[in-house]
Amino acid sequence: MNILKNISLLLLLAMSFLACTNKSDITPDFDQTKLVPFSVEFDNIVGDRILSINNTATPYVNSKGEAFSISQLQYFISNIKLTSTNGKIYTVNADSSYFLIKGADKSTRFAKINVPEGDYSQLTFTLGVDSLRSTMDISKRTGPLDPAGGMSEGMYWGWNSGYIFFKLEGTSAVISNDTNGDPTGNKKFRYHIGGFGGYSTPTINNIKLIDIDLTKAGIARVRKDRKSNVHLFVDVMKFFDGNNAFSIAEHPTVMFSEYSVSIAKNLTEMFKHDHTEN
Amino acid sequence: MGTKHWIIMIACCLFIIACKKSADLIEDTTLFGGFTKPANFPEPSYNFANNTITKAGFELGRNLFYEGRLSRNNTISCGSCHMQSAAFTQHGHDVSHGIDDRLGVRNSPPIMNLAWNKAFMWGGGVYDLDLQPIVPITAHEEMDEQIDRVMDKLSQLPKYQQLFKAAYGSAEITTAKLMKALSQFMLMCISSDSKYDQVMRKEQHVAFSELEQEGLLFFREKCAACHTEPLFTDGKFRNSGLLPSEIDDQGLYESTLNVTDRYKFKVPSLRNLRYTAPYMHDGRFLTLDVVLAHYDHQVADLPNLDPFLTQRPGLGISLSPSERQALLAFLNTLNDEKFINNPLLAEQ
Numbered sequence: 047m048n049i050l051k052n053i054s055l056l057l058l059l060a061m062s063f064l065a066c067t068n069k070s071d072i073t074p075d076f077d078q079t080k081l082v083p084f085s086v087e088f089d090n091i092v093g094d095r096i097l098s099i100n101n102t103a104t105p106y107v108n109s110k111g112e113a114f115s116i117s118q119l120q121y122f123i124s125n126i127k128l129t130s131t132n133g134k135i136y137t138v139n140a141d142s143s144y145f146l147i148k149g150a151d152k153s154t155r156f157a158k159i160n161v162p163e164g165d166y167s168q169l170t171f172t173l174g175v176d177s178l179r180s181t182m183d184i185s186k187r188t189g190p191l192d193p194a195g196g197m198s199e200g201m202y203w204g205w206n207s208g209y210i211f212f213k214l215e216g217t218s219a220v221i222s223n224d225t226n227g228d229p230t231g232n233k234k235f236r237y238h239i240g241g242f243g244g245y246s247t248p249t250i251n252n253i254k255l256i257d258i259d260l261t262k263a264g265i266a267r268v269r270k271d272r273k274s275n276v277h278l279f280v281d282v283m284k285f286f287d288g289n290n291a292f293s294i295a296e297h298p299t300v301m302f303s304e305y306s307v308s309i310a311k312n313l314t315e316m317f318k319h320d321h322t323e324n
Numbered sequence: 325m326g327t328k329h330w331i332i333m334i335a336c337c338l339f340i341i342a343c344k345k346s347a348d349l350i351e352d353t354t355l356f357g358g359f360t361k362p363a364n365f366p367e368p369s370y371n372f373a374n375n376t377i378t379k380a381g382f383e384l385g386r387n388l389f390y391e392g393r394l395s396r397n398n399t400i401s402c403g404s405c406h407m408q409s410a411a412f413t414q415h416g417h418d419v420s421h422g423i424d425d426r427l428g429v430r431n432s433p434p435i436m437n438l439a440w441n442k443a444f445m446w447g448g449g450v451y452d453l454d455l456q457p458i459v460p461i462t463a464h465e466e467m468d469e470q471i472d473r474v475m476d477k478l479s480q481l482p483k484y485q486q487l488f489k490a491a492y493g494s495a496e497i498t499t500a501k502l503m504k505a506l507s508q509f510m511l512m513c514i515s516s517d518s519k520y521d522q523v524m525r526k527e528q529h530v531a532f533s534e535l536e537q538e539g540l541l542f543f544r545e546k547c548a549a550c551h552t553e554p555l556f557t558d559g560k561f562r563n564s565g566l567l568p569s570e571i572d573d574q575g576l577y578e579s580t581l582n583v584t585d586r587y588k589f590k591v592p593s594l595r596n597l598r599y600t601a602p603y604m605h606d607g608r609f610l611t612l613d614v615v616l617a618h619y620d621h622q623v624a625d626l627p628n629l630d631p632f633l634t635q636r637p638g639l640g641i642s643l644s645p646s647e648r649q650a651l652l653a654f655l656n657t658l659n660d661e662k663f664i665n666n667p668l669l670a671e672q
Contacts, residue, residue: 204462205463249582
């Protein structure tokens, strides 16, 4: 009996010891077979305000002084990769690495993935759908990649097969009512950015690789039983006001065109690491 | 006495056969042979490993092809603008009218020998047959519908629950199942029984007439570089010197944005021309005579004009009246009556 008591005491001690090590947070071994939950949060903002859909009463204003409201914001995030503080790289399985973030639906703001326990100092992902997946058999295009999506919500170009990977629509009073603007008089702007490089003939490629250094605002300490979350601010204003700033009045509609290459460069400036919840 | 018995027996047999509904005859498995590569054709480009053609899959595809519910108001089917009697084009229409009589901008291309096609649409943009039907279903001036709504509509019908179950083992409809069934029907639209094919396969001592033979030789010399045998297209995009139309359709350029692709359109097959007038990407020419006249003396000096059309001072291809006559006689051997009458491909 005494022996049993001793053993349970020992076990108790061992357990409390284990619990202690968790708190003192020794970096666990990098084990790709044991995956734990981790997430990246895409928190959409516009300048110094949160994104609110159809905010016509209090519009946003870009650096050109153009007031605008946003009716739709959707974009694809894919191919998430993490680099640990000791240089180990983990690439999320491609089949679980495609996310459609919708500005109007807060439940879509997390890219939830499973990764090995570890301390991660760098996050890499693709804004867009890579050319490999864009040319894959239709049976492999399920979930957010299903081309069945409706025309208004749709992120797929049928006529030029490929995905629209950044879609921003809204209204601005600066848009003219003629064919250079919106002839319907609805003052609508439409930015549908796509182009993955083409199937057989090379075409424009607007896919962006986004690299985020996590060391400044907090590395991700990914452990089982914790839900580490990297919180990014995605600033839509940068799409208008980035290095290739443009005027909504001059370019109210940009879809598959040469000009899209210029403004798509602004997309990389949108992502900023705010903090990490460990 | 013996002969009398035989006659009665044969009459009885004929009566039984006549009583069988034509639909039952189609159901006869002997008629559905699956996909068979014609002996004089090259290996197909379509990846059959991802979509094995089955009788049930093909039949589902055929029903879908002739299904108006693919369009917003259930009025337009694929077969509306791709009629079998016109070799799956819309004979007599320069451009087709889709839903609510909206007009498109290009001539309806034939659904024919698509297993050998690597690129779709007159101006490219689609490179996988399984993705092709999304274009007409969602196009504003064609069917103006959404794929998810098509699936909703079909899933409510017992007919499609049964057809999907037969084809895939489950009544559940997915985008991939829908598209692949349509592919199965389209892949079976094989035109390979023209007189030309019979001559090439040396069937039943079929032979070209002297004029047809003369036309073949001329064709091989002047046309075959782009309209390559036996499909009569090299599948490439070329600028044939047609003056841009009022709407300035720039062809391949619109899907690639490469300036060297301006006004390039897909080289069409020359099979079944008897059934597919009018001609060219926008149906601007009503007769083959006008098409030949274009190549003889109307080729415009456009940027990116195909190098094959710049080899003589006046541009184009010189065609004397006797050469035209021979060429037209040869092209006439590419018409495939069995294809446009094949009961397997008809709306049931």
